[in-house]
Amino acid sequence: MVVYKSKKPHKWGINAWVLADARSGYVWNMDLYTGRKSTTEVGMTKTMVTSLCTPIYGLGHHVYMYFSLPALFQELRDNDVGACGTLRVNRTGAPDRIKTTKLKKPGPPVVERDADDTLYMIWFDKCQVSLMSTIHNSMTFQKTVRSRGVHGNQ
Numbered sequence: 001m002v003v004y005k006s007k008k009p010h011k012w013g014i015n016a017w018v019l020a021d022a023r024s025g026y027v028w029n030m031d032l033y034t035g036r037k038s039t040t041e042v043g044m045t046k047t048m049v050t051s052l053c054t055p056i057y058g059l060g061h062h063v064y065m066y067f068s069l070p071a072l073f074q075e076l077r078d079n080d081v082g083a084c085g086t087l088r089v090n091r092t093g094a095p096d097r098i099k100t101t102k103l104k105k106p107g108p109p110v111v112e113r114d115a116d117d118t119l120y121m122i123w124f125d126k127c128q129v130s131l132m133s134t135i136h137n138s139m140t141f142q143k144t145v146r147s148r149g150v151h152g153n154q
Helices: 044-056 070-078 096-100
Strands: 016-020 027-032 062-065 082-086 110-113 119-124 128-133
Touching: 016 044, 027 044, 044 062, 044 070, 070 082, 096 110
Parallel strands: 062 082
Antiparallel strands: 016 027, 082 128, 110 119, 119 128
């Protein structure tokens, strides 16, 4: 059941997939990853998320996650579930403009929509940040610049 994650501070741990309400903390659905099955798990992330979201299909809820797959977002949209999450730009299905954009300094965000009206957005904060959403439009996001010593911030 223990999984090795090379990029995490604690390298060894358990994967817990949880669908929870953001306001109340109510857990709708949960699954613990218990290790690789006997068959190859192609698309395990999509399979896990769709199985967790089954109870909220057709209810118009929104799901936020730390990863995004265009095929997953399309399936969630088909079942009346909105989705938003960070994106690795090399994902299959991401628009070419998003894949080739390399931001090095702050400036206006790069915004792209695909044929299914999914929003792809890249901006530069301390590093390049990529996002994918079926909930938002490009006017939803505002950049707030925080500085030290202003309004009580230290």
